[in-house]
């Protein structure tokens with residue numbers, strides 16, 4: 001489904017702020033994989049997502065999605081097959097537009113055949129209502145209200161719906177429950193797994209919660225300093241305890257620190 | 266008195282497309298488009314020159330096309346070449362000065378002598394009597410306003426609105442924001458040019474300096490309109506642009522008649538009103554904060 005070969009990205013090359021955020025990273029996901037990603041702050045997790053979504057073009061390497069080479073495809077073209085959620089619930093919705101209008105925007109990803117001068121149709125509205133009902137938040141009765149009036153959790157649920165209303169080939173979740181209270185986070189996570197399972201969406205999810213990283217999905221990656229340093233699935237993953245993973249996480253961080261010391265000394 | 270009222274309405278409606286254009290660029294797209302001054306004169310110059318050559322109706326469409334082209338250049342500069350949006354408008358505007366001179370046959374003004382204008386043509390139909398000028402302009406503006414409201418409800422219109430609200434979301438919906446900005450600025454400047462075209466044919470002349478400061482006046486109209494109609498739906502925004510334009514001309518007429526403010530100072534007064542109106546939310550916030558600090562200080 002997703003094949004990443006040897007991608008690298010350096011920000012601000014040739015300046016004092018030069019930062020190599022991805023160093024020859026390779027990764028392959030199969031259709032229907034649900035992969036959790038852990039790694040310390042600044043490991044390059046979000047940068048990896050940005051590279052996949054096309055927020056910037058990688059300096060080296062190739063990215064293929066479902067057989068298509070998307071390495072040089074601009075972000076808005078990739079968004080047809082990639083859905084994305086961020087930590088900040090405000091990022092995925094337009095606050096001054098109504099719930100219905102936000103959903104119709106997201107639904108534009110499907111309507112390659114429809115005229116840009118057509119209005120939202122009755123069938124579209126019925127579909128939006130039906131999908132909103134599945135969230136169980138009563139949003140289907142507030143379709144004309146501006147999204148800015150919703151709470152963070154409601155907005156994140158809406159964003160989740162928007163990202164999946166046209167089933168994406170790949171769903172990128174960047175700590176999408178980190179800004180929510182525990183109960184709401186739980187609810188969003190439940191909705192996520194439900195939608196992902198229902199449409200067998202291939203999914204990458206960044207989290208800082210070690211137990212979540214092991215309990216959700218079928219594979220876990222650990223990133224550090226622009227590399228993937230741990231990639232486990234199957235039996236090995238089942239045997240790994242949360243404490244073990246946390247231990248490896250700390251070890252990794254320590255190793256990085258030691259490397260820095262060597263470089264600096 | 267009736268005459269003054271009539272002129273006030275006529276001017277208000279003729280210039281109404283400028284605040285409407287600014288509603289699109291400034292409110293919907295969230296871009297301060299400084300191409301406006303130049304597009305207005307461009308529309309005027311093209312319209313007067315073509316009407317003088319005997320094509321008053323084609324003149325309106327040609328003016329809109331030229332305005333759209335001007336908007337396209339500004340959009341191109343900011344979306345493809347990384348020129349900051351305000352600067353892009355200023356650059357196009359500066360270039361338009363020469364283009365406008367050229368459109369008037371390298372002269373700083375142009376006139377329609379005895380040739381027909383859309384207004385004389387309409388009057389000869391005998392509809393509306395002495396109000397025929399106002400009637401014709403009102404019909405044109407109403408048609409344009411209805412078209413804009415319709416457009417903002419379409420799929421493309423929705424993505425235009427999202428561009429000003431959350432630009433990341435536009436690309437996440439598979440639409441290129443560069444495209445929506447371009448479409449928006451083309452439409453806005455076509456409207457501004459159409460306003461220039463109407464004014465030009467109505468006063469039977471075009472002048473290279475007719476557009477100076479018109480973007481600020483247009484913003485003043487929009488803000489006055491929004492104060493009167495309150496902000497809300499897209500239809501309300503379009504309405505406030507038109508209402509604001511008429512209200513502004515009304516204030517202008519009162520000032521002219523009563524001389525509360527010397528007429529030479531009107532641009533300064535307009536500028537102050539616009540600056541204050543746009544700064545108002547910030548000023549209010551600062552005042553409230555200072556009040557809190559003072560209160561906290563007193564309490565100890």
Ligand SMILES: Nc1ncnc2c1ncn2[C@@H]1O[C@H](COP(=O)(O)OP(=O)(O)OP(=O)(O)O)[C@@H](O)[C@H]1O
Pocket residue numbers: 011012019020021039040041042043044045046047048
């Ligand atoms: N646009 C950018 N310009 C310059 N540097 C950047 C940019 N984006 C990311 N970086 C740098 O790349 C490194 C990796 O950042 P990234 O956001 O991918 O980390 P992360 O793994 O998502 O961390 P966190 O867990 O804190 O979200 C950081 O050092 C960051 O400063």
Ligand SMILES: [Mg+2]
Pocket residue numbers: 045046047174
């Ligand atoms: Mg991150």
